Amino acid sequence: MALAHWGFVYTAPGVSPEGHWATVDTDGCRTRLVAVQSAEQAPAVARRLADEGAQLIELCGAFGPVWTARVIEALDGRVPVGAVGYGPETVDQLHAIFSRPGTAGPLPSVATKGCDVRSPVIRPPS
Template sequence: MTLVHWAFIYQAAGADPGRDSRTVRHEGCRVDLVAVGSHDQAVGEARRLARDGAQLIELCGGFGPVWTARVIEAVDGRVAVGAVGYGAESIERVHAIFS
């Protein structure tokens, strides 16, 4: 199987997925960059992406394992879900950004 449609979901303060998301197409591959204003919006957006044919969804590292699990549950095995992770050398800086 060839990857032709994937998505990256990230959170930004005040973001509205209907207004602040973008789609990039390049040589037969579609990438949806989906901005959400809160973690819980990611669950609904993941369901929508799965319905729209996304094969893979990646989550920004700010979602953490709890919200990653909720997205995995929401797509019910129809889509591969991954999450960005940070090494120990970055933990303090990442914590400062998301706290």
């Protein structure tokens, strides 16, 4: 089976509580881009994408492993879920971007300073 429908979820400033939904259709594939206010909206958005027929869902790296896991759990194996990943060398740059006024807010704690990114299991600072 070829990929014919997938979704990408990301956070963006100024988005309505329902999110902002955009569709890109080509001859062979439908892409649903969904901007949300916060990571808390991602599980419900992912369920809706799967209900619409998305074969896979990708999440912006700002969701981090905790919210990626929550989305995977919410879908209960219905479709694969992936996440954009950033290496530890980008933490300062990402923090600078997402800490500016008018952005979607601070990165989840897993992507901010003080995390042990060398551990096989990334944990927020205690």
